[in-house]
Amino acid sequence: MRLRVDRQHKAVESWKIVNLNKNLVSETSKENFLITTWKTFTKHSSMHAVHYLTAESMKVFEKLFWLFVIFLASLAMAYCCILLSNRFSSSLTSTVFESTNFKVIEIPFPSITICNANRINYNKTDEAIEKFIPNFSNKDQKLFVRFLEILQNMDYGSFDEFTHIADDYKGQFDHLNIFEIYKFMIHECKDFFVDCKWRNKKVDCCKFFSLQITEYGLCYSFNSYTNEPTELVSHTKNFPWRSASSGKNSALDVIVNTQPSTRIEYESSQIGIQAIVQHPFEHPNNGQFIAVKSVASLIIKPTVFSTSDDVRNLDPADRQCYYNQEATQLNLTHLIGMPYNRANCMSACRQQHLKKFCNCSVSFLFPSGEIPDCNISSLLCLSKFNEILNAEKPLTKNPYxxxxxxxxxxxxxxxxxRIEYSIVTSPIYDEKLLNDDYVQLDVHYESSMVMKYRTDVCYSWLDLLVGFGGILGLFFGCSILSGVEFIYFSTIALIIQYKRSKGKLVKKIRANFPFTN
Structure with a gap:
């Protein structure tokens, strides 16, 4: 009986010791394996000065000194990394000269659009009345003539002119197609152009110039992809045309007849032309006025811009430009049937605001596409928003x-x-010009060589990685392998050391307490 009690007592004591040992193993092994792993890491790490923290030969104040030094180095390293990151995010691209000897033969000759300031041929008025409103009253016919007077100087931003007929107009002409009226009333190509030369060779003007929708109304364009193509252009394989030389009479020479006698009798606007020089793929929207009896030189200074492949990887908001392929992907604003460029985007944006305010587009100013054409009532609607349509707001907050x-x-x-064509105009008023109604244009390159710029990233991701690596190497002598070391000792080595320390401690306890087995 006593032997049985002793055995029970011994079993209870053994059970207590086992549980005590388990707790001891857990706490002791945790402490030992963390310290051991830390010492092993600092001893073998490739990071500078870290091994001083656990070196047995170092005194406590020496270890504290090196700990303070490492702390200061960490702050300095973090500061330098922040500076590098800010530089990377604030100066993403830079534009540099790539070549000063880029040949003009490598780029298309610009589109040349000529608009007669005398847009309407007043001599066709009676014909237009007979064609479009033959059975209307005399009062309505006079109102129709007043409408034609407004078309005389009609361009984007002058919709307020239609307020002059607002009181008398009751919608009687809304069924008319304004584009057809405008097209009927303009000067025909054969009457407008007197003489043309291309690359010093006389050519048929109306085979090289064709009708063009512009923000000044219907004009005539040369070397444009956005106008109605002539038969010659349709059968030309290498289009747009190019010029290999520079200087006077080396490219396009034109003489036009402004025909001031066909103007509305009391019209007081200037007599001359609007000359627009743009890229062949751009919708004409910004011209220069040249007065009648002028011999003018339009001297073209092209500038070519290109980008590196690294720039394409940046966000458009960061690179501040778009690639043509992004027009569909990002649903960019551009005119129907035309490639993306800034000029087409601006014209499309103005057109969309016409639709927004009055649900129509002026078909002789913009290609309409799927937007309904404005009738005269719609033009009266636009006259109410003319001030807004002429005010372009900046996209970002501006104190001005x-x-x-x-x-x-x-x-x-x-x-x-892209290619940008800057223009220097030198009109000379010539009293000796053969006809008082003529304007003579000589359009040519200033030089046969142009400037080419290339935009590249200031810092690529590789540059940023190298920069961070240099900073880490400067302060701690680190490399990518140092990071691998840290990950290894934080995970794999930690687990291995934990298992080792736990196993050794269990063996030691069992050796001292054999009855726990």
Missing amino acids: FDENEEGIECFCLPECS
Whole structure:
């Protein structure tokens, strides 16, 4: 009986010791394996000065000194990394000269659009009345003539002129197609052009110039992809045309007849032409006035812009430009049937605001596409918003603009790879010009060589990685392998050391307490 009690007592004691040993193993092994792993890491790490923290030969104040030094180095390293990151994010791209000897033969000759300031041939008025409103009253016919007077100087931003007929107009002409009226009333190509030369060779003007929709109305364009192609252009394989030389009479020479005698009798506007020089793929929207009896030289200075492949990887908001392929992907604003460029984007944006305010587009100013054409009532509607349509607001907050002021907003970035044609105009008023109604244009390159710029990233991700690596190497002598070391000792080595320390401690306890087995 006593032997049985002793055995029970011994079993209870053994059970207590086993549980005590388990807790001891857990706490002791945790402490030992963390310290051991830390010492092993600092001893073998490739990071500078870290091994001083656990070196047995070092005194406590020496270890504290090196700990303080490492702390300061960490702060300095973090500061330098922040500076590098800010530089990377604030200066993403830079534009540099790539070549000063880029030949003009490598780029298309620009589109040349000529608009007669005398847009309407007043001599066709009776014919137009007979064609479009033959059975209308004399009062309505006079109102129709007043409408033609407004078309005389009609362009984008002058819709307020239609207020002059607002009181008398009751919708009687809304069934008319304004584009057809405008097209009927303009001067025909054969009457407008007198003489043309291309690359010093006389050519048929009306085979090289064709009708063009512009923001000045219907004009005539040379070397344009956005106008009605002539038969010659349709059968030309290498189009747009190019010029290999520079200087006077080396490219396009034109003489036009402004025909001031066909103007509305009391019209007081200037007599001359609007000359627009743009890329062949751009919708004409910004011209220069040249007065009658002028011999003018339009001297073209092209500038070519290109980008590196690394720029394409940046966000458009960061690179501040678009690639043509992104027009569909990002649903960019551009005219129907035309490639993306800033000029087309601006024209499309203005057109969309016409639709927004009056649900129509002026077909002799913009290609209509799927937007309904404006009738005269719609033009009267646009006259109410003329001030807004002429006010373009900046997209970002600007102290020089009132945020509450109404205007149109057009987010139109330039193309990443583009050609810009800057123009120097030198009109000379020539009393000896053969005809008082003529304007003579000589359009040519200033030089046969042009400037080419290339935009590249200031810091690529590789540059940023190298920069961070240099900073880490400067302060701690680190490399990518140092990071691998840290990960290894934080995970794999930690687990291995934990298992080892736990196993050794269990063996030691069992050796001292054999009855726990």
